[in-house]
Amino acid sequence: MEVRKGSWTKEEDHLLRNYIEKYGEGRWHKVPLLAGLNRCRKSCRMRWLNYLKPTIKRGDFADDEVDLMIRLRKLLGNRWSLIAGRLPGRTSNDVKNFWSARRRRNIDCGIIKNSKPPERAKTTVIRPRPRTFTKSLHQNLNAKATSSKSIELGNSSWSTSPPVENGIDDWKILLDEDLLRNFWVEDPASMSSTDVNSTEQGFEMDLWQFLQEETMQ
DNA sequence: AACTGATCCAACCGCCTTAAG
DNA sequence: CCTTAAGGCGGTTGGATCAGT
Numbered sequence: 001m002e003v004r005k006g007s008w009t010k011e012e013d014h015l016l017r018n019y020i021e022k023y024g025e026g027r028w029h030k031v032p033l034l035a036g037l038n039r040c041r042k043s044c045r046m047r048w049l050n051y052l053k054p055t056i057k058r059g060d061f062a063d064d065e066v067d068l069m070i071r072l073r074k075l076l077g078n079r080w081s082l083i084a085g086r087l088p089g090r091t092s093n094d095v096k097n098f099w100s101a102r103r104r105r106n107i108d109c110g111i112i113k114n115s116k117p118p119e120r121a122k123t124t125v126i127r128p129r130p131r132t133f134t135k136s137l138h139q140n141l142n143a144k145a146t147s148s149k150s151i152e153l154g155n156s157s158w159s160t161s162p163p164v165e166n167g168i169d170d171w172k173i174l175l176d177e178d179l180l181r182n183f184w185v186e187d188p189a190s191m192s193s194t195d196v197n198s199t200e201q202g203f204e205m206d207l208w209q210f211l212q213e214e215t216m217q
Numbered sequence: 218a219a220c221t222g223a224t225c226c227a228a229c230c231g232c233c234t235t236a237a238g
Numbered sequence: 239c240c241t242t243a244a245g246g247c248g249g250t251t252g253g254a255t256c257a258g259t
Contacts, residue, residue: 007227007253029244041244046228081247096248097226104224 004038008047012037016044017052050093057089061098069095 004012019035025048028041037044050056061069065087072083080092080099087095 005229026245042230042246043228045245050227078248092247093227100249101225 003032003040003043005043008051012039013047013052016048020048020052050091053091055089056091061090065090069098073099 015035015037016031019031019037023030023034028045031037031041031044032039035044039047069083069087072086076082078096078099080096084090084092084095
């Protein structure tokens with residue numbers, strides 16, 4: 001039997017909500033059967049995560065959200081789920097849609113203003129390389145942190161977490177656009193789509209905590 | 218009121234990663 | 239190891255709605 005596609009009906013939403021209430025999120029392969037939905041597992045998951053989930057925030061992005069999004073986009077590239085993860089209540093789909101609308105508008109403006117095809121902006125996606133945090137490295141970092149108040153960006157020895165002693169201001173500096181490129185180790189070999197997960201770990205570090213704390217303020 | 222182009226956003230698709238057997 | 243199934247992600251599409259004429 002063909003699975004249903006297209007827009008979800010209220011009845012389907014109701015069935016999915018009931019399922020999640022009863023069994024919780026996850027085990028998406030079982031959802032169609034147990035919820036009584038004639039939808040594929042992916043469709044169910046997508047509907048829940050992007051639309052039905054109660055924590056989802058509706059409406060326009062606030063200025064601070066946009067600001068944070070721009071900074072994160074510079075840092076992470078088109079990794080919408082990671083970006084969305086730092087914007088409470090926003091989904092990767094929201095972020096993605098926002099960004100493509102924004103991009104479209106900018107391109108259109110370019111056509112109107114310049115009356116010639118806009119140059120494709122050269123974006124350098126900077127992906128941090130995960131590094132093993134060895135004991136010797138840690139000692140080295142501590143030595144550096146105590147010997148200098150400022151971060152030596154050009155010759156940074158750390159890629160995942162700054163010395164704590166330098167405080168939050170250092171992270172703020174790091175998120176300034178001109179400094180971003182110098183901070184992360186650029187790795188052309190890892191620009192391929194297959195090298196996504198190797199970078200993931202690095203971001204579950206102090207940076208994220210800082211960003212979250214900053215957005216809470 | 219009717220038409221048209223622009224915009225928004227929910228949904229689909231294809232690919233990749235991961236875990237289990 | 240290899241295979242397979244499931245989860246997850248980013249890119250893209252297309253229908254609905256809005257705005258302008």
